[in-house]
Amino acid sequence: MAEPATNAGAMRTDRPHDDRTPDDHAGVDAELARAIDQVLDAQAPDWTTAAGLIVARPVQLEALRIVADVAAGCRRLRADEGTQRPPPLFRWGTLEVREKIATGASAEVYRAHDPALGIDVALKLHRDGAHSPPAGRFLAEARHLARVRQRNIVGIYGAAVHDGRAGLWCEWIDGAALSDLLREQGALSAVEAAYVGIELCHALAALHAAGLLHADLKPGNVLRERGGRIVLVDLGAGGVAADAATAFDAYGTPDYLPAEVLAGAPRAPQHDLYSLGRLLQALLAGTPGAPLPDGVPTSLRSVLARATAAEPARRYARAADFERDLIGVLAGATGVAAPAAPRTTRPHAGWIAAVALVVAAIIAVAVASWNGSGAAWQTQLTLKRRTPAGEEALVDGASLATGDRLILELSSNEPSNVYVLNEDGNGALHVLFPLAGLALQNPLPSGTRVQLPGRDGVRELSWELSGDSPREEFLVVVAREPLASLEQRLARAPQAAFAPQRGVQRVAAQLPPTLRVEGAGLAAVLDDLAPRLADAGASRAVAFHFRRAEPR
């Protein structure tokens, strides 16, 4: 049953993309606000938040990361404040070596403390052995790293030879290798893997621009720092691309290398991109070379197929191209559109503007009833979705999508005054009921089941879910008497006139900016109503919480 003409949207309606105002990105801005809070609270921003912002707010995300990095740097400098340290295992130069972390074929890695910097560092000491490269080559890693300063590449502090041992020391990353995460937590989701891929494209782009290549990209050489930063480490195998023909025969991990390299071809930056494709496959499948699980979207499959194509000419030639396609995957998976007029220095940020807006939501509370045995006043309300097949009551865990049409069904044994409010993730408040122009007005009749919003005199109406907010909350207040304070509050707002295909006007501009927090507008309404709601025999309220579901 298609009823576009008879079931006009009342909540918000989509406008053409070229007509979007900043408010249309309310959901994205709420994500940015959440990310700011997470940075201020030194929490790890969650993957999907960052993923949405990568697509829609790349410049602001980068700006926020600068703040996060400065905050993390300051935290690190404060970290050992007032702590009593045990004596070091040994000293190497000025460094106090605390703890052995790993032993490899050619090096040992320690956690050490640098008293000059006042922070912990990772110290990698060269290990003599039959299979070790010479110390000079070992120190070359430090010189290579020193040429690149990029947040997805481990930062180096120095290199030297002490007591006959060559060593380099660099950032101590508080986190875990992706290989450990894979082992402990299993395969990553498509969104997570695409996010990791984008970050590593940044790292590789910086390396390649400096004339370097990594040459041993694999999950064990990528760390995820607490806080979510992805860091490429261990450039021991890599080096100057121009020297590649002679220097890299013996380095690399076969699972992640293209056939022509295994056959002896000279190493090139493009081989890093192939390795990245294999790495992402491993993150998705759990082990390298295993088939991708069913849930991986086609878009990501084709990106990875191209990255790891047998024919070198089909593969990505530049990290930026690989990154652009991964961003496209994220845009499809998270349903977030890029800004219509991107204020960005990224050359490719405008190309996603045509991506459809999709909001999926989970309803947490759907049915509320007050039928206590002693209650004289009985009310029951149900939130329903209109579908081509009819109506379905929304239950916990249901998903909603843009275009879904909702109605509220209510029955009461007494005439009741009903107020329905909606607030999206940006704190923009909408009045959904009562609205001028509707046939139904307060008080609603008793003894019969009424459906809101009802009719406008001619057509059967519903509220249509639109926009891209990750969060939608609904507050329904039912009262035996009209709630004067609430009505005044709504009256002070711009007249919430109902007009088919236009949507109601927003109230948010009238609210003090301090209310622009999660659910703040609704919380303020509830604060005002608190004395009335204390008496359930007079007024009752219920809130419905919708959130974006896992990307499909």
Place this chain on the structure above:
Amino acid sequence: MSTLTDEPTLTLLQRLRAGDAAARENLVARYLPRLTRWAHGRLPSGSRDLSDTQDLVQITLVRVLSQLQGFEHQGGGSLLGYLQQALLNVMRNEMRRSRRRGEHGELPENLTADEDDSPLAQAAGRERVQRYERALAQLTRREQELVVMRVELGLDNAEMAIELGGTPDAVRMALRRATARLVEVLSDG
């Protein structure tokens, strides 16, 4: 770290102005560890070790607290913000004076560690710290104080409320707005 006691700064400040020497010691003790760490992170890493830095900070705090006519607590700024700003000026002079090499003479040439870099610049990246500082300078004094207290000094909402007056909730809201402003300025530049 619990160098910030619950005694309101304003009370200590009033006692200090009334000539109470213990109040000054109390204030120095309150701010010294945190500001020492902060200053150490921002001085060139070759220039001073931690105890040298502490001496510098202590001298500065005592001097500033002894000549407090420049500061009006009710004027909107916090004492901690005022002290941090005074310390920053002292450190800038210090950095101008000592532009000499540290002890990393054995470093291979062309290696990163530039001893003119502060530990913070080395920990977070020199270019990023510079971008942050340029953007921070464009905020209002009040916004700067909020951001510095959380991002650089690591005070939580309750501690900031003690320094700034108001409630932790109000601090949280104001800090969020100031940070959003900072992100906005950073995005433009």
